[in-house]
Amino acid sequence: MFVAQRPVAVVSDIKVAGLYKDRFSQALHDADVTVLSWHQIPEGETSKSTQQLSQLHTELLDAGMSRDGIICALGGGVVGDLAGFAAATLYRGVDWINVPTTLLAMVDAAIGGKTGINHPYGKNLIGAFHQPSAVLINIPVLETLHPRELRSGLAEVIKYGVIADAGLFGDLETQVEDILSVSSEPILEIVARSAKIKGTVVGRDEREAGERMILNFGHTFGHAIEATTGFGAWTHGEAVAVGMVLAAGFGVMLEKTHPWVPKRIADLCASFDLPTSIDTIHLGSLGEAVGYDKKNRRDHIKFVIPVDIGEVEICSIEREDLTTWLQRGDI
Ligand SMILES: NC(=O)c1ccc[n+]([C@@H]2O[C@H](COP(=O)([O-])OP(=O)(O)OC[C@H]3O[C@@H](n4cnc5c(N)ncnc54)[C@H](O)[C@@H]3O)[C@@H](O)[C@H]2O)c1
Ligand SMILES: [Zn+2]
Numbered sequence: 241m242f243v244a245q246r247p248v249a250v251v252s253d254i255k256v257a258g259l260y261k262d263r264f265s266q267a268l269h270d271a272d273v274t275v276l277s278w279h280q281i282p283e284g285e286t287s288k289s290t291q292q293l294s295q296l297h298t299e300l301l302d303a304g305m306s307r308d309g310i311i312c313a314l315g316g317g318v319v320g321d322l323a324g325f326a327a328a329t330l331y332r333g334v335d336w337i338n339v340p341t342t343l344l345a346m347v348d349a350a351i352g353g354k355t356g357i358n359h360p361y362g363k364n365l366i367g368a369f370h371q372p373s374a375v376l377i378n379i380p381v382l383e384t385l386h387p388r389e390l391r392s393g394l395a396e397v398i399k400y401g402v403i404a405d406a407g408l409f410g411d412l413e414t415q416v417e418d419i420l421s422v423s424s425e426p427i428l429e430i431v432a433r434s435a436k437i438k439g440t441v442v443g444r445d446e447r448e449a450g451e452r453m454i455l456n457f458g459h460t461f462g463h464a465i466e467a468t469t470g471f472g473a474w475t476h477g478e479a480v481a482v483g484m485v486l487a488a489g490f491g492v493m494l495e496k497t498h499p500w501v502p503k504r505i506a507d508l509c510a511s512f513d514l515p516t517s518i519d520t521i522h523l524g525s526l527g528e529a530v531g532y533d534k535k536n537r538r539d540h541i542k543f544v545i546p547v548d549i550g551e552v553e554i555c556s557i558e559r560e561d562l563t564t565w566l567q568r569g570d571i
Contacts, residue, residue, distance in 0.1 A: 252319055256341050276309060277305070281318075292322060301330075325356050338375045346377050346434075347435055395458075409549050485509065524569075540557065
């Protein structure tokens with residue numbers, strides 16, 4: 241194994257380290273891995289900051305991290321994004337391994353090589369592409385995950401069904417109970433299929449020149465919901481669930497989407513206790529937030545529309561059309 245003889249610095253958050261530090265340390269010891277140091281960041285999105293990054297760099301250097309050392313991220317997407325970016329930037333790039341512990345990180349954040357932190361102007365504005373040398377997934381850690389976090393990850397799994405795999409979507413419809421109870425076989429299966437879809441799409445378009453955009457299905461409205469409701473009020477997956485239903489509804493209005501698609505997506509989201517609508521008061525302000533960030537107000541946006549379950553199309557849409565449709569509230 242390529243980690244043998246190389247020092248490993250483990251980065252985790254306080255919660256995950258509290259749950260898994262002993263077991264993970266033992267597993268590394270059993271595999272003859274030399275652990276150089278452990279670093280624990282506070283849990284939550286605010287840790288994706290320049291201050292936290294700088295502190296982590298300092299701690300790694302103080303611990304004696306060398307150019308041939310390996311950074312190992314153990315945690316959710318926050319830990320992976322920060323530790324991955326620290327790996328991308330320390331000595332202009334050291335190797336890293338990602339051990340995702342949330343469903344969202346297993347099926348999404350850990351795959352694709354995007355690393356980074358937030359800026360006061362917006363999320364993920366500072367970062368780098370830096371592929372991990374390995375992504376190691378251990379399904380049983382999902383048992384300690386808060387159910388709301390599990391459901392948040394399931395929204396991304398539903399997304400993969402819509403954009404690329406009608407069979408996955410159908411299996412989700414018939415295995416709700418098993419998946420929610422985290423019984424290992426069904427969830428292992430859906431994690432493997434989802435991770436594979438993301439890996440395949442990213443493998444064909446690493447820098448998001450074209451096809452990778454399909455992964456944004458549900459996210460144009462989803463990001464707008466997160467922004468208008470105040471970041472943190474909704475989980476990312478909850479916002480994406482409503483975003484997918486809205487995107488399908490918009491597609492029906494444009495006569496690009498089969499009419500049964502929005503309801504099938506909404507029913508599946510609802511069966512996992514994910515929200516499927518947003519009240520009309522918010523719909524108006526959603527229009528304002530769509531396709532907008534502090535640096536950029538675009539007239540046209542690339543928008544992912546489902547044609548059917550398992551098939552999507554990237555369209556160039558006038559922002560004005562989306563805004564008007566939302567403000568009509570005729571959804
Ligand atoms: N790099 C990418 O391509 C990419 C893609 C999607 C999302 N992201 C990023 O991922 C982040 C969100 O990731 P997330 O949803 O994993 O959130 P997170 O990392 O904040 O984890 C959510 C919570 O779950 C806890 N937790 C993690 N694993 C646990 C476990 N096994 N048991 C109990 N508790 C556990 C964490 O301590 C935290 O409190 C965002 O910052 C987002 O921007 C990145
Ligand atoms: Zn997402």
